[in-house]
Amino acid sequence: MAGGSATKAVKKVLGKTFLRAMGWKPDGAAPEGGGYVLIAAPHTTNWDLPFTLALSFVYDVPIRWMGKHTLFDGPQGAFFKWLGGVPVVRTQRRNMVDQMVDLFDEREGLVLLVPSEGTRSRAPHWKSGFYHIARGADVPVVLGYLDYARKRGGFGPPVELTGDVEKDMDVIREFYADKLGKYPEKFGPVVLREELAAEAATPEPAPDPAADSGASRK
Template sequence: MRKKVCRFILHLLGWKVEVSVPDYPKCVICVAPHTSNTDFFLGKLAYLSIGRHAGFLIKKDWFFFPLNIIFRSMGGIPVDRSKHSDLIDQIVGKFNKHEHFNIAITPEATRKRNPDWKKGFYFIALKANVPIVLAYIDYKEKSIGLKKTFIPTGDFEKDLIKIKQFYKNYHAKYPDLFAIE
Protein backbone atom coordinates (compact mmCIF):
# COMPACT_ATOMS: atom_id res chain seq x y z
CA MET A 1 0.00 0.00 0.00
CA ARG A 2 2.82 2.43 0.95
CA LYS A 3 4.53 1.64 -2.34
CA LYS A 4 1.41 2.57 -4.34
CA VAL A 5 0.82 5.77 -2.36
CA CYS A 6 4.42 6.91 -2.94
CA ARG A 7 4.17 6.12 -6.65
CA PHE A 8 0.91 8.05 -6.85
CA ILE A 9 2.38 11.12 -5.10
CA LEU A 10 5.43 11.12 -7.40
CA HIS A 11 3.16 10.73 -10.43
CA LEU A 12 1.01 13.68 -9.30
CA LEU A 13 4.16 15.77 -8.94
CA GLY A 14 5.32 14.71 -12.42
CA TRP A 15 8.38 12.69 -11.31
CA LYS A 16 9.57 9.37 -12.69
CA VAL A 17 11.81 6.79 -11.02
CA GLU A 18 14.43 4.84 -12.95
CA VAL A 19 16.14 1.81 -11.45
CA SER A 20 18.82 -0.29 -13.10
CA VAL A 21 20.58 -1.74 -10.05
CA PRO A 22 19.60 -4.81 -8.04
CA ASP A 23 17.96 -4.59 -4.65
CA TYR A 24 21.13 -5.26 -2.68
CA PRO A 25 20.64 -6.57 0.85
CA LYS A 26 23.43 -4.19 1.93
CA CYS A 27 24.68 -1.04 0.23
CA VAL A 28 25.59 2.60 0.65
CA ILE A 29 23.43 4.82 -1.55
CA CYS A 30 25.35 7.89 -2.68
CA VAL A 31 22.76 10.59 -3.43
CA ALA A 32 23.58 13.75 -5.37
CA PRO A 33 23.05 16.50 -6.20
CA HIS A 34 21.81 17.77 -2.83
CA THR A 35 20.92 21.47 -2.83
CA SER A 36 17.46 21.54 -1.22
CA ASN A 37 15.51 19.97 1.64
CA THR A 38 13.08 18.85 -1.05
CA ASP A 39 15.72 16.31 -2.15
CA PHE A 40 15.14 14.30 1.03
CA PHE A 41 11.40 14.00 0.52
CA LEU A 42 11.65 13.16 -3.17
CA GLY A 43 14.40 10.61 -2.53
CA LYS A 44 12.49 8.94 0.29
CA LEU A 45 9.30 8.80 -1.81
CA ALA A 46 11.20 7.33 -4.75
CA TYR A 47 12.91 4.64 -2.70
CA LEU A 48 9.67 3.65 -0.99
CA SER A 49 7.86 3.64 -4.36
CA ILE A 50 10.07 0.78 -5.52
CA GLY A 51 9.49 -1.16 -2.31
CA ARG A 52 12.89 -0.57 -0.75
CA HIS A 53 13.90 0.85 2.61
CA ALA A 54 17.05 2.75 3.49
CA GLY A 55 18.24 4.57 6.54
CA PHE A 56 19.83 7.98 6.19
CA LEU A 57 22.21 10.33 7.94
CA ILE A 58 20.80 13.66 9.03
CA LYS A 59 22.16 16.62 10.96
CA LYS A 60 21.60 16.24 14.72
CA ASP A 61 19.95 19.67 14.78
CA TRP A 62 16.87 18.14 13.13
CA PHE A 63 16.44 15.64 15.98
CA PHE A 64 14.11 17.59 18.26
CA PHE A 65 10.65 16.60 19.42
CA PRO A 66 8.51 15.58 17.54
CA LEU A 67 10.73 15.35 14.43
CA ASN A 68 13.15 13.01 16.22
CA ILE A 69 10.40 10.40 16.53
CA ILE A 70 9.45 10.75 12.87
CA PHE A 71 13.04 10.66 11.58
CA ARG A 72 14.01 7.66 13.72
CA SER A 73 10.94 5.75 12.51
CA MET A 74 12.03 6.49 8.93
CA GLY A 75 15.57 5.21 9.55
CA GLY A 76 17.25 8.49 10.43
CA ILE A 77 20.63 8.45 12.15
CA PRO A 78 21.65 11.77 13.75
CA VAL A 79 25.09 13.18 12.96
CA ASP A 80 26.75 15.65 15.34
CA ARG A 81 29.22 17.54 13.19
CA SER A 82 30.57 19.51 16.15
CA LYS A 83 32.17 16.38 17.61
CA HIS A 84 34.77 14.07 16.18
CA SER A 85 33.12 10.68 16.37
CA ASP A 86 33.54 7.17 15.08
CA LEU A 87 30.50 7.49 12.81
CA ILE A 88 32.09 5.37 10.08
CA ASP A 89 32.70 2.52 12.52
CA GLN A 90 29.19 2.89 13.97
CA ILE A 91 27.60 2.55 10.54
CA VAL A 92 29.92 -0.34 9.60
CA GLY A 93 28.76 -1.98 12.84
CA LYS A 94 25.16 -1.70 11.66
CA PHE A 95 26.10 -3.40 8.39
CA ASN A 96 27.81 -6.19 10.34
CA LYS A 97 24.86 -6.57 12.71
CA HIS A 98 22.05 -6.76 10.14
CA GLU A 99 21.38 -9.08 7.23
CA HIS A 100 19.67 -6.25 5.37
CA PHE A 101 20.88 -2.68 5.76
CA ASN A 102 20.96 0.15 3.23
CA ILE A 103 21.89 3.73 4.03
CA ALA A 104 21.51 6.84 1.88
CA ILE A 105 24.23 9.46 2.24
CA THR A 106 24.67 12.80 0.51
CA PRO A 107 28.45 13.16 0.13
CA GLU A 108 28.20 16.93 -0.25
CA ALA A 109 27.01 16.88 3.41
CA THR A 110 25.37 20.27 2.94
CA ARG A 111 22.93 22.03 0.66
CA LYS A 112 25.54 24.73 0.04
CA ARG A 113 28.11 24.56 -2.76
CA ASN A 114 30.76 22.05 -1.71
CA PRO A 115 33.20 20.55 -4.22
CA ASP A 116 35.04 18.84 -1.33
CA TRP A 117 32.76 15.89 -0.82
CA LYS A 118 32.96 14.06 2.51
CA LYS A 119 34.75 10.73 2.49
CA GLY A 120 32.48 8.88 4.94
CA PHE A 121 30.14 7.30 2.40
CA TYR A 122 33.13 5.80 0.59
CA PHE A 123 34.94 4.45 3.65
CA ILE A 124 31.75 3.04 5.13
CA ALA A 125 31.25 1.02 1.93
CA LEU A 126 34.91 0.02 1.80
CA LYS A 127 35.10 -1.09 5.45
CA ALA A 128 31.72 -2.85 5.34
CA ASN A 129 32.63 -4.47 2.00
CA VAL A 130 29.37 -3.36 0.38
CA PRO A 131 28.69 -1.69 -2.99
CA ILE A 132 27.95 1.97 -3.48
CA VAL A 133 24.77 2.62 -5.45
CA LEU A 134 24.94 5.91 -7.34
CA ALA A 135 21.56 7.64 -7.08
CA TYR A 136 20.55 10.99 -8.48
CA ILE A 137 17.73 13.53 -8.34
CA ASP A 138 17.47 15.47 -11.60
CA TYR A 139 15.15 18.47 -11.39
CA LYS A 140 15.43 19.36 -15.08
CA GLU A 141 14.18 15.94 -16.18
CA LYS A 142 12.05 15.39 -13.04
CA SER A 143 13.75 12.03 -12.68
CA ILE A 144 15.09 10.13 -9.70
CA GLY A 145 17.30 7.17 -10.36
CA LEU A 146 19.42 4.40 -8.98
CA LYS A 147 21.56 3.89 -12.01
CA LYS A 148 24.97 2.45 -11.27
CA THR A 149 26.78 0.19 -8.84
CA PHE A 150 30.27 1.27 -7.86
CA ILE A 151 32.69 -1.03 -6.03
CA PRO A 152 35.32 0.95 -4.09
CA THR A 153 38.90 -0.04 -4.95
CA GLY A 154 40.57 1.56 -1.94
CA ASP A 155 42.03 4.40 -4.01
CA PHE A 156 39.73 7.17 -2.78
CA GLU A 157 41.08 9.96 -5.00
CA LYS A 158 40.72 8.00 -8.25
CA ASP A 159 37.39 6.51 -7.26
CA LEU A 160 35.94 9.88 -6.26
CA ILE A 161 36.79 11.31 -9.68
CA LYS A 162 34.82 8.46 -11.30
CA ILE A 163 31.91 8.88 -8.89
CA LYS A 164 31.71 12.64 -9.46
CA GLN A 165 31.85 12.13 -13.23
CA PHE A 166 28.69 10.03 -12.97
CA TYR A 167 26.83 13.10 -11.67
CA LYS A 168 28.03 15.62 -14.27
CA ASN A 169 24.85 15.45 -16.39
CA TYR A 170 22.30 15.66 -13.58
CA HIS A 171 20.63 18.91 -12.60
CA ALA A 172 20.20 20.11 -9.02
CA LYS A 173 17.22 22.14 -7.89
CA TYR A 174 19.69 25.00 -7.41
CA PRO A 175 22.40 24.32 -10.02
CA ASP A 176 24.76 27.03 -8.75
CA LEU A 177 24.99 25.16 -5.43
CA PHE A 178 26.08 21.84 -6.96
CA ALA A 179 29.80 21.32 -7.48
CA ILE A 180 31.72 18.28 -8.61
CA GLU A 181 34.97 20.17 -9.28
Protein backbone atom coordinates in the same frame (compact mmCIF):
# COMPACT_ATOMS: atom_id res chain seq x y z
CA MET B 1 4.61 -10.30 8.09
CA ALA B 2 1.16 -8.88 7.25
CA GLY B 3 1.96 -5.66 9.07
CA GLY B 4 5.20 -5.30 7.14
CA SER B 5 3.47 -5.88 3.82
CA ALA B 6 0.79 -3.33 4.69
CA THR B 7 3.44 -0.76 5.60
CA LYS B 8 5.25 -1.33 2.30
CA ALA B 9 1.98 -0.94 0.40
CA VAL B 10 1.16 2.31 2.19
CA LYS B 11 4.63 3.69 1.52
CA LYS B 12 4.45 2.75 -2.16
CA VAL B 13 1.12 4.54 -2.54
CA LEU B 14 2.47 7.61 -0.74
CA GLY B 15 5.61 7.62 -2.89
CA LYS B 16 3.73 7.27 -6.18
CA THR B 17 1.19 9.91 -5.18
CA PHE B 18 3.89 12.41 -4.25
CA LEU B 19 5.91 11.87 -7.42
CA ARG B 20 2.84 12.05 -9.64
CA ALA B 21 1.70 15.28 -7.97
CA MET B 22 5.15 16.80 -8.56
CA GLY B 23 5.34 15.62 -12.17
CA TRP B 24 8.22 13.22 -11.49
CA LYS B 25 8.82 9.61 -12.54
CA PRO B 26 11.16 6.89 -11.27
CA ASP B 27 13.97 6.13 -13.71
CA GLY B 28 15.22 2.59 -14.26
CA ALA B 29 15.41 -0.17 -11.67
CA ALA B 30 16.81 -0.41 -8.16
CA PRO B 31 19.78 -2.64 -7.30
CA GLU B 32 18.85 -6.16 -6.29
CA GLY B 33 19.20 -6.91 -2.60
CA GLY B 34 20.75 -4.67 0.01
CA GLY B 35 24.05 -4.16 1.72
CA TYR B 36 25.40 -0.92 0.28
CA VAL B 37 26.06 2.74 0.95
CA LEU B 38 23.70 4.99 -1.00
CA ILE B 39 24.70 8.51 -1.95
CA ALA B 40 22.22 10.94 -3.48
CA ALA B 41 23.29 13.88 -5.61
CA PRO B 42 23.10 16.63 -6.62
CA HIS B 43 21.96 18.06 -3.27
CA THR B 44 20.91 21.69 -3.71
CA THR B 45 17.53 22.03 -1.95
CA ASN B 46 15.47 20.78 0.99
CA TRP B 47 13.20 19.10 -1.56
CA ASP B 48 15.87 16.48 -2.21
CA LEU B 49 15.03 14.42 0.89
CA PRO B 50 11.27 14.14 0.17
CA PHE B 51 12.02 13.08 -3.42
CA THR B 52 14.62 10.57 -2.26
CA LEU B 53 12.25 9.07 0.31
CA ALA B 54 9.40 8.93 -2.21
CA LEU B 55 11.60 7.10 -4.70
CA SER B 56 12.74 4.66 -2.02
CA PHE B 57 9.08 3.95 -1.18
CA VAL B 58 8.22 3.30 -4.84
CA TYR B 59 11.24 1.06 -5.39
CA ASP B 60 10.71 -0.68 -2.03
CA VAL B 61 14.28 0.12 -0.99
CA PRO B 62 14.33 0.39 2.84
CA ILE B 63 16.91 3.15 3.11
CA ARG B 64 18.25 4.22 6.48
CA TRP B 65 19.59 7.69 7.15
CA MET B 66 21.56 9.09 10.06
CA GLY B 67 20.17 11.64 12.49
CA LYS B 68 21.35 13.15 15.75
CA HIS B 69 19.96 11.05 18.60
CA THR B 70 18.04 13.97 20.10
CA LEU B 71 15.97 14.17 16.91
CA PHE B 72 14.33 10.90 17.95
CA ASP B 73 13.37 12.01 21.45
CA GLY B 74 9.67 12.53 22.06
CA PRO B 75 6.64 11.49 20.02
CA GLN B 76 8.17 12.49 16.67
CA GLY B 77 10.89 9.86 17.14
CA ALA B 78 8.65 7.01 16.00
CA PHE B 79 7.74 8.91 12.83
CA PHE B 80 11.36 9.61 11.93
CA LYS B 81 12.23 5.95 12.49
CA TRP B 82 9.31 4.98 10.24
CA LEU B 83 10.90 7.17 7.58
CA GLY B 84 14.16 5.25 8.00
CA GLY B 85 15.98 7.39 10.54
CA VAL B 86 18.76 5.89 12.64
CA PRO B 87 19.77 7.77 15.82
CA VAL B 88 23.51 8.21 16.24
CA VAL B 89 25.56 9.67 19.09
CA ARG B 90 28.71 11.65 18.40
CA THR B 91 31.42 10.99 20.98
CA GLN B 92 35.15 11.44 21.14
CA ARG B 93 35.68 7.70 21.47
CA ARG B 94 33.52 6.54 18.58
CA ASN B 95 33.24 8.63 15.47
CA MET B 96 30.43 8.51 12.93
CA VAL B 97 32.29 6.28 10.46
CA ASP B 98 32.93 3.62 13.11
CA GLN B 99 29.28 3.65 14.19
CA MET B 100 28.06 3.22 10.63
CA VAL B 101 30.52 0.42 9.87
CA ASP B 102 29.29 -1.41 12.98
CA LEU B 103 25.72 -0.90 11.79
CA PHE B 104 26.44 -2.95 8.66
CA ASP B 105 27.62 -5.79 10.89
CA GLU B 106 24.45 -5.56 12.97
CA ARG B 107 21.91 -5.21 10.14
CA GLU B 108 22.07 -7.61 7.23
CA GLY B 109 21.16 -6.03 3.90
CA LEU B 110 21.44 -2.48 5.25
CA VAL B 111 21.00 0.36 2.74
CA LEU B 112 22.54 3.43 4.34
CA LEU B 113 21.97 6.87 2.84
CA VAL B 114 25.06 9.01 3.46
CA PRO B 115 25.21 12.68 2.44
CA SER B 116 28.15 13.12 0.10
CA GLU B 117 28.06 16.91 -0.11
CA GLY B 118 27.09 17.74 3.47
CA THR B 119 25.36 20.99 2.51
CA ARG B 120 22.83 22.41 0.06
CA SER B 121 25.22 25.25 -0.76
CA ARG B 122 28.11 24.95 -3.18
CA ALA B 123 31.05 23.25 -1.47
CA PRO B 124 34.67 23.03 -2.64
CA HIS B 125 34.68 19.25 -2.17
CA TRP B 126 32.54 16.31 -1.10
CA LYS B 127 32.57 14.77 2.36
CA SER B 128 34.54 11.53 2.35
CA GLY B 129 32.45 9.75 5.01
CA PHE B 130 30.54 7.67 2.47
CA TYR B 131 33.82 6.41 1.01
CA HIS B 132 35.35 5.42 4.35
CA ILE B 133 32.12 3.79 5.55
CA ALA B 134 31.85 1.68 2.39
CA ARG B 135 35.51 0.68 2.57
CA GLY B 136 35.30 -0.13 6.28
CA ALA B 137 32.16 -2.22 5.85
CA ASP B 138 33.38 -3.77 2.58
CA VAL B 139 30.21 -2.85 0.71
CA PRO B 140 29.67 -1.07 -2.63
CA VAL B 141 28.49 2.49 -3.14
CA VAL B 142 25.27 2.91 -5.13
CA LEU B 143 24.83 6.21 -6.95
CA GLY B 144 21.38 7.61 -6.26
CA TYR B 145 20.41 10.68 -8.24
CA LEU B 146 17.80 13.38 -8.72
CA ASP B 147 17.74 15.04 -12.13
CA TYR B 148 15.50 18.09 -11.89
CA ALA B 149 15.93 18.90 -15.59
CA ARG B 150 14.17 15.68 -16.59
CA LYS B 151 12.16 15.27 -13.38
CA ARG B 152 13.56 11.78 -12.98
CA GLY B 153 15.28 10.05 -10.12
CA GLY B 154 16.61 6.62 -9.38
CA PHE B 155 19.63 4.45 -8.76
CA GLY B 156 22.81 4.16 -10.76
CA PRO B 157 25.13 1.17 -10.82
CA PRO B 158 26.91 -0.07 -7.69
CA VAL B 159 30.54 0.99 -7.52
CA GLU B 160 32.97 -1.46 -5.93
CA LEU B 161 35.61 0.74 -4.34
CA THR B 162 39.22 -0.22 -5.03
CA GLY B 163 41.00 2.00 -2.52
CA ASP B 164 42.38 4.09 -5.38
CA VAL B 165 40.47 7.26 -4.49
CA GLU B 166 41.05 9.09 -7.77
CA LYS B 167 40.14 6.07 -9.87
CA ASP B 168 36.97 5.41 -7.87
CA MET B 169 35.95 9.07 -7.93
CA ASP B 170 36.48 9.24 -11.70
CA VAL B 171 33.67 6.68 -12.05
CA ILE B 172 31.43 8.72 -9.77
CA ARG B 173 32.29 11.99 -11.52
CA GLU B 174 31.41 10.55 -14.91
CA PHE B 175 28.04 9.33 -13.65
CA TYR B 176 26.95 12.66 -12.16
CA ALA B 177 28.30 14.81 -15.02
CA ASP B 178 24.89 15.10 -16.72
CA LYS B 179 22.66 15.19 -13.61
CA LEU B 180 21.21 18.61 -12.74
CA GLY B 181 20.03 19.68 -9.29
CA LYS B 182 17.20 22.12 -8.72
CA TYR B 183 19.82 24.87 -8.40
CA PRO B 184 22.74 23.73 -10.59
CA GLU B 185 24.95 26.61 -9.49
CA LYS B 186 24.96 25.15 -5.96
CA PHE B 187 26.37 21.80 -7.06
CA GLY B 188 30.11 21.94 -6.42
CA PRO B 189 32.91 19.81 -7.86
CA VAL B 190 32.66 16.04 -7.38
CA VAL B 191 35.99 15.66 -5.62
CA LEU B 192 37.15 14.54 -2.18
CA ARG B 193 39.36 16.56 0.13
CA GLU B 194 41.95 13.78 -0.08
CA GLU B 195 42.23 14.30 -3.84
CA LEU B 196 42.77 18.02 -3.43
CA ALA B 197 45.39 17.41 -0.74
CA ALA B 198 47.23 14.90 -2.92
CA GLU B 199 47.17 17.31 -5.84
CA ALA B 200 48.54 20.13 -3.69
CA ALA B 201 51.33 17.88 -2.40
CA THR B 202 52.45 16.86 -5.90
CA PRO B 203 55.63 18.81 -6.75
CA GLU B 204 55.75 20.86 -9.92
CA PRO B 205 57.90 19.23 -12.64
CA ALA B 206 61.38 20.70 -12.90
CA PRO B 207 61.99 22.89 -15.97
CA ASP B 208 63.81 21.27 -18.87
CA PRO B 209 67.09 23.17 -19.41
CA ALA B 210 67.42 21.80 -22.93
CA ALA B 211 63.97 23.01 -23.85
CA ASP B 212 64.70 26.41 -22.36
CA SER B 213 67.99 26.77 -24.24
CA GLY B 214 66.41 25.58 -27.44
CA ALA B 215 63.62 28.09 -27.11
CA SER B 216 66.09 30.91 -26.45
CA ARG B 217 68.06 30.15 -29.64
CA LYS B 218 64.98 30.58 -31.81
